Amino acid sequence: MHCDNEQQLTPIQRILMVVDMIPEGKVTTYGQVADLAGLPKRARLVSKALKSSPPSRNTPWHRVINSQGKISLPKDSHGYRTQIELLRCENIEVNQGKVRLSDYKWQPCIATLVMDLPF
DNA sequence: ACTAAGGCAACGG
DNA sequence: ACCGTTGCCTTAG
Numbered sequence: 001m002h003c004d005n006e007q008q009l010t011p012i013q014r015i016l017m018v019v020d021m022i023p024e025g026k027v028t029t030y031g032q033v034a035d036l037a038g039l040p041k042r043a044r045l046v047s048k049a050l051k052s053s054p055p056s057r058n059t060p061w062h063r064v065i066n067s068q069g070k071i072s073l074p075k076d077s078h079g080y081r082t083q084i085e086l087l088r089c090e091n092i093e094v095n096q097g098k099v100r101l102s103d104y105k106w107q108p109c110i111a112t113l114v115m116d117l118p119f
Numbered sequence: 120a121c122t123a124a125g126g127c128a129a130c131g132g
Numbered sequence: 133a134c135c136g137t138t139g140c141c142t143t144a145g
Contacts, residue, residue: 029142030141031141031142034141041125041127042126042127043127043141044128044129044140044141044142047140067142068141072140
């Protein structure tokens, strides 16, 4: 018996599991993370989850942007600059705080997700 | 590109 | 427990 108790993960835990799966060099949106986590219409919860995730967890929070391809942080904030830097470190182009989703959006294989996520 | 409105949960009294 | 406010992603215009 290995891990039956994973049936009742909290929404935030599920969100972070999805974020963990975003490959390096790719981005996705808050809304898609929520959808993949089985939480439609809860994009806002995704930002809460990312905010509450301790740095020691190494969650790739910077790979989550909004549906316009823009960074959802105040332009004058430290987080804004950090996110751009992290994205560029993995060869993602950022212009005017914006990423071309048509070039960099993660297109997950559903079959893979089903196998890797316990829900 | 920008604004408005919809949606939804956390928060405060 | 109830309800208005707040915050903010998404969609529509």
